[in-house]
Structure formats: C-alpha cells, structure tokens
Amino acid sequence: MPPHTMLTRGFFATDPVTLARKLLGCTLVRTLSDGTRLAGTIVETEAYLGIPDTAAHTFGGRRTPRVASMWAAAGTAYVYFTYGMHHCMNISAEAEGIPVAVLLRAVEPTEGLDLIRANRAHPAGTKPRKNPLTDRDLCSGPARLCQAFAIDRTLDGLDLTAGVGSGSKPRRMPRLGALAVERRKTAPLADSSIVTGPRVGLSGDDKWTHAPLRFVVAGSPYTSRPRL
DNA sequence: CATCAGATCTGCT
DNA sequence: GCAGATCTGATGG
Numbered sequence: 001m002p003p004h005t006m007l008t009r010g011f012f013a014t015d016p017v018t019l020a021r022k023l024l025g026c027t028l029v030r031t032l033s034d035g036t037r038l039a040g041t042i043v044e045t046e047a048y049l050g051i052p053d054t055a056a057h058t059f060g061g062r063r064t065p066r067v068a069s070m071w072a073a074a075g076t077a078y079v080y081f082t083y084g085m086h087h088c089m090n091i092s093a094e095a096e097g098i099p100v101a102v103l104l105r106a107v108e109p110t111e112g113l114d115l116i117r118a119n120r121a122h123p124a125g126t127k128p129r130k131n132p133l134t135d136r137d138l139c140s141g142p143a144r145l146c147q148a149f150a151i152d153r154t155l156d157g158l159d160l161t162a163g164v165g166s167g168s169k170p171r172r173m174p175r176l177g178a179l180a181v182e183r184r185k186t187a188p189l190a191d192s193s194i195v196t197g198p199r200v201g202l203s204g205d206d207k208w209t210h211a212p213l214r215f216v217v218a219g220s221p222y223t224s225r226p227r228l
Numbered sequence: 229c230a231t232c233a234g235a236t237c238t239g240c241t
Numbered sequence: 242g243c244a245g246a247t248c249t250g251a252t253g254g
Contacts, residue, residue, distance in 0.1 A: 064239075066238080066239065080246085082247070083237080084236030084237035085235065086236095088247080105246090141248070142246070143247050
C-alpha cells in the first residue's frame, strides 16, 4: 500500500465515537506474508468507551495482558479470542493510557475475493462449510471478517499506522503492513448516511447496553444482523 | 424470518 | 467452575 494512503496516528487519536464514524468508508487492508492483498470497505463499527463502559473489556480499569492493546497508542490493533473459536478485531483510539477502542463489525469485501471466499468456506483447522455462502455473508460480523481476512491473535498489538506520523512506539512490530487501514479517497461520510443503534451481543441492561454506539453505512447490504 | 442449541477455549473467580 | 463484544445448522412459521 502506498504510504500516502495510510492513515496517520492523528486520525485514530480521537474519541471512539468519532473514530467509529470516521472509519466507515475506509478500507481495511490485510497483506499476507506471500504478498496477497485482501481488502474491504468498512461498513459497520462499534465504539467501546473504556473504564465507565460496562460493556467494554476495560470496564473499571481492567488492565490484563489480554487487553493491553486497548491501553496502547491510537491505531493499535486489539484482537481478542472469544467463545472458544472466534476472533474479533478492534482499533484502539485516544492516547496511550486511555483504554478505548472501536470494534470492526463488518466490511464489504473488495479485493482478494477468491481467497476470502476460501477462508470462509473452509477455515483453517476446521471442516468445510456445508451450505454455500453469499457475498454478503462473507464479512458481515466481527468474527466473520476476521476469518475472511485471516486475522488472529498474532496480529494483536500491531501498529496499524506502521510508524506514520508521530506518537509512541508500537508494542509489537511483526510483519510490517500485515494489517492497515487506507483512508477514504473522498470526504468522510455525511451524518445523514450513517445509521446508529445499540451495540450487539451485550447481556447487561443498563444505559451502556442501550446506548447508540453502533454505526452502520445506511443501506449497505454488507452489515451484520440485526439490521438497523 | 425467528429462535435455539452446540461448538470450544481463555481469562478471571 | 463459568460467562463471554459469535456463528452455524436445524427446526418451525
């Protein structure tokens, strides 16, 4: 990916609600070790507000090795494993020491469709899928998009800005550019084309459970369920 | 389309 | 031990 299309640290160094909105329409890019490029347009995000947010992994100031990336500098990948078989990818926001992040919930795949389909049809170490997949089911969910893009814990802690801009050092620097976000070529999406709703999969029942912290591109058929 | 059980593992109690 | 920012296949309308 040409350097000028990468997002800088400054892009991510804002509050998670702002970042969740700004990320819509940007391109998630996964470059495999053999150079294969997988990409998709981000169409759904969720903001997690950290210490006061009962639904956030860092609620109450929790700071364990697993959630270290949420405390890291803006633009750090936070990839966690859950339900015994799924990965989910977030991008940390705000400055180092402020444990907030944005969960990537769905993308519209645009490059590397053949491999994306293969990754979803027959995930590594599992039995091949029984039923056929439609294109809109390829990346319409946080765990689905990780499967499609071969994103797992080895990418946790990666600096998505790859050193562009100023800021602190990344926690980890494995394969440079293995994971990145490209900026939108045009202006950010207008508020009128962003629909909000409550976050998905929360079991609580407080103001955080129902807060409109989920953001989707209006009318996109590539978002997850429940549709807004 | 809606609901539901099962899969399967990590982190924390 | 147990709950969890999930997904799939099956069943019923």
